[in-house]
Amino acid sequence: MLQSPDSGNRKRIIFHCDLISGFICLILAIFIPKSFFIYTIILINIALAIITSFRSPAYKAIFREIVYKEHINTVNSTLEIVKEIVQIAGPSLALLIANFFGNRIALVLDAVSFFVSGLLIKKLTILKKLTILTTQPNKKHKKNTLFQIREGFQYILTNSQIMMIIIFSSIVNFIIAGYNLILPFSTYAFSGTTLKAYAVFLTAESVGGLIGASVSTFLKREPTTNRLILFITLCGASLIFVQQLFQLSHSIILVATLIVLFNLFLSIFNIQFMTFIQIKTDINYIGRVFGIIFSVAILFMPFGTFFFQRIFDLKNPYNYLILGLSLVVISLFTFGINFLFALKKKN
Numbered sequence: 001m002l003q004s005p006d007s008g009n010r011k012r013i014i015f016h017c018d019l020i021s022g023f024i025c026l027i028l029a030i031f032i033p034k035s036f037f038i039y040t041i042i043l044i045n046i047a048l049a050i051i052t053s054f055r056s057p058a059y060k061a062i063f064r065e066i067v068y069k070e071h072i073n074t075v076n077s078t079l080e081i082v083k084e085i086v087q088i089a090g091p092s093l094a095l096l097i098a099n100f101f102g103n104r105i106a107l108v109l110d111a112v113s114f115f116v117s118g119l120l121i122k123k124l125t126i127l128k129k130l131t132i133l134t135t136q137p138n139k140k141h142k143k144n145t146l147f148q149i150r151e152g153f154q155y156i157l158t159n160s161q162i163m164m165i166i167i168f169s170s171i172v173n174f175i176i177a178g179y180n181l182i183l184p185f186s187t188y189a190f191s192g193t194t195l196k197a198y199a200v201f202l203t204a205e206s207v208g209g210l211i212g213a214s215v216s217t218f219l220k221r222e223p224t225t226n227r228l229i230l231f232i233t234l235c236g237a238s239l240i241f242v243q244q245l246f247q248l249s250h251s252i253i254l255v256a257t258l259i260v261l262f263n264l265f266l267s268i269f270n271i272q273f274m275t276f277i278q279i280k281t282d283i284n285y286i287g288r289v290f291g292i293i294f295s296v297a298i299l300f301m302p303f304g305t306f307f308f309q310r311i312f313d314l315k316n317p318y319n320y321l322i323l324g325l326s327l328v329v330i331s332l333f334t335f336g337i338n339f340l341f342a343l344k345k346k347n
Helices: 010-031 034-061 069-101 103-122 145-157 160-189 197-216 225-240 242-249 252-280 286-311 319-346
Strands: none
Touching (some): 010 103, 069 197, 069 252, 160 197, 160 286, 160 319, 225 242, 225 252, 242 252, 242 319, 252 286
């Protein structure tokens, strides 16, 4: 049975999640008839998404047990670089494997990758020195999951810095859902050019994400609330000028530089945000805090998509201006609240 990331051994949770995911892919590859293949893949994706909801908080939480605080940002940045490279090269490689060897072999390889991941996680060594640097989770008194989730919320509510940045991140996710919604319609929004805007913007996103992750490795100081707000302000500023630049230049390549900047700052924010939570959160609550963060993100993104679908003409290029201004306004508002909190603390 899967446990809360703070109630059980985090290594065990991740190992079991990888093991179950591997067996799901293996069963699909070997036993499912070809006629039901497509429908089964949909069900499997749902199952894997549920498993990921347990794995992701445990995976992020375990960093405090295997990585020293001063190295967490570097590790997060390196993982993001690898993720961006995989996102660029992965689909092409998967397509080649499926074309040459078939879908079943591709699924077997997926299963093997899950098994290898699980075994590597099991071999991870928890740094013994961290038992001196941090207080390890108390596992003597087991509590039910609902009670632990309530404790997680109570912990967030009593830590203004963490609560503020989680709320800020949730609102940012809501706005980013609008950006993700309008992006596929960018070819219609920026028409009359030889290049397809959507294809160029997708490439720009990958380039921006890769550069952002690389830049983040050089940020050695611990992330602060104001710095996180600054990155989102720069994200918003990048989007504000998308329509204006297109009107002036009528060049998709020039407009794509703003998309590169947007994703560059967003990538840095995401990495620094994870580092912020991993460093600032008490290790006894870190799994539950990440669980709440991922749960809120899952809720906010679809709600944001539905909201912007209702209010936007998806082919209108001024949508980028609206989303950019929204990010800047929410950033300035959060900065003001953080400033007031800082003043209150001093007094």
